[in-house]
Amino acid sequence: MAANKSLLILPGDGIGPEVMVQVRRVIEWFDQRREVTFEVKEDLVGGAAYDAHGTPLTDETLADAMAADAVLFGSVGGPKYDDAPRDLRPEMGLLRLRKELDLFANLRPAITFDALLDASTLKEDVIRGLDLLIVRESTGGVYFGTPRGIETLPDGHRRGFDTQTYTDSEIRRVAAVAFDLARQRRGKVTSVEKANVMESGVLWREEVTKLHQESFSDVELGHMYADNCAMQLVRAPTEFDVIVSDNLFGDILSDCAAMLTGSLGMLPSATLGAPDDSGRRRALYEPVHGSAPDIAGKDMANPLACLLSFAMLLRYSFDLEEDASLIESSVRNVLKTGVRTSDIMGPGAARVSTTVMGDAIMRELDKQSA
Numbered sequence: 001m002a003a004n005k006s007l008l009i010l011p012g013d014g015i016g017p018e019v020m021v022q023v024r025r026v027i028e029w030f031d032q033r034r035e036v037t038f039e040v041k042e043d044l045v046g047g048a049a050y051d052a053h054g055t056p057l058t059d060e061t062l063a064d065a066m067a068a069d070a071v072l073f074g075s076v077g078g079p080k081y082d083d084a085p086r087d088l089r090p091e092m093g094l095l096r097l098r099k100e101l102d103l104f105a106n107l108r109p110a111i112t113f114d115a116l117l118d119a120s121t122l123k124e125d126v127i128r129g130l131d132l133l134i135v136r137e138s139t140g141g142v143y144f145g146t147p148r149g150i151e152t153l154p155d156g157h158r159r160g161f162d163t164q165t166y167t168d169s170e171i172r173r174v175a176a177v178a179f180d181l182a183r184q185r186r187g188k189v190t191s192v193e194k195a196n197v198m199e200s201g202v203l204w205r206e207e208v209t210k211l212h213q214e215s216f217s218d219v220e221l222g223h224m225y226a227d228n229c230a231m232q233l234v235r236a237p238t239e240f241d242v243i244v245s246d247n248l249f250g251d252i253l254s255d256c257a258a259m260l261t262g263s264l265g266m267l268p269s270a271t272l273g274a275p276d277d278s279g280r281r282r283a284l285y286e287p288v289h290g291s292a293p294d295i296a297g298k299d300m301a302n303p304l305a306c307l308l309s310f311a312m313l314l315r316y317s318f319d320l321e322e323d324a325s326l327i328e329s330s331v332r333n334v335l336k337t338g339v340r341t342s343d344i345m346g347p348g349a350a351r352v353s354t355t356v357m358g359d360a361i362m363r364e365l366d367k368q369s370a
């Protein structure tokens with residue numbers, strides 16, 4: 001069958017390449033065993049691209065990302081690049097992709113797997129049944145706002161500054177994504193800012209409230225200050241359904257939410273743009289974990305977050321719900337057998353390598369489709 005979906009795979013740095021090897025085995029499996037077929041391109045990003053080309057994202061790679069039906073991304077960064085020029089740091093490859101593809105809605109689900117309840121640092125009864133979704137704005141705010149810089153003052157002291165900025169339309173489009181998704185879930189959105197101290201937070205709250213009244217009054221809307229939200233996330237995380245927040249608060253809250261589930265090594269994400277006239281939307285999928293340089297190259301990393309990101313890709317870019325669920329249930333079943341990478345080890349479980357976790361997933365896929 002002719003390849004019908006184009007994928008650009010960007011493994012990146014650190015553990016990115018080794019987890020991606022396992023995901024590529026799964027992609028291959030889908031290619032052969034399911035209806036969907038893929039035309040896959042793989043390229044460098046982040047530090048790896050900087051080493052090869054002197055930039056964390058070449059124009060050619062960016063053009064390929066623009067043209068692809070979906071981008072699957074590993075992770076970028078590492079201590080080796082601490083002294084790279086700021087605008088050429090590995091992270092800039094990712095930030096430029098988000099910005100240039102206009103991927104403004106970063107979806108970060110946090111779901112607990114029953115088999116992993118003991119891997120969380122929180123009590124089991126606090127996190128059992130957790131299923132929340134953070135919608136993080138990802139092309140605006142302090143990440144991109146200008147002016148920014150470090151200047152030397154007349155008295156010789158230095159001053160560093162960034163700008164937090166949001167327009168009404170930037171707020172409304174990400175809030176609309178959150179409301180839409182809430183309709184398919186439990187119908188509840190918590191909008192998070194710090195309107196008590198920030199002007200951009202006041203605007204955020206006003207615009208979300210207006211949009212809610214205009215178009216989404218069937219959804220339940222609550223507002224929360226970001227510091228309180230961080231506290232509620234560890235106190236009673238199952239009270240949340242969809243959280244929508246800006247780029248920086250969303251970054252912080254999503255790491256916090258991820259850890260509720262036991263490990264960053266389990267958390268996938270999708271970053272979506274606006275649909276065009278044909279309904280196609282640009283999209284990038286990546287695990288929430290970083291490049292974890294301390295364990296890179298040791299065959300110890302957890303490939304499941306990247307694999308679950310591929311499941312999100314099947315669901316959100318290609319509407320392949322059944323295929324996405326097949327991956328998710330394989331992950332659930334493999335975890336039930338007590339197989340664990342180091343990051344999710346628990347009492348009585350068997351510690352396995354990245355590759356062996358990949359093997360277990362492949363066997364489970366075969367079993368489920370037998």
Ligand code: IPM
Nearest residue numbers: 076077091094095251288290
């Ligand atoms: C994330 C990461 C990135 C971010 C870094 C790598 C720039 O922490 O995706 O959450 O801050 O957005």
Ligand code: MG
Nearest residue numbers: 251252255288
């Ligand atoms: Mg982060």
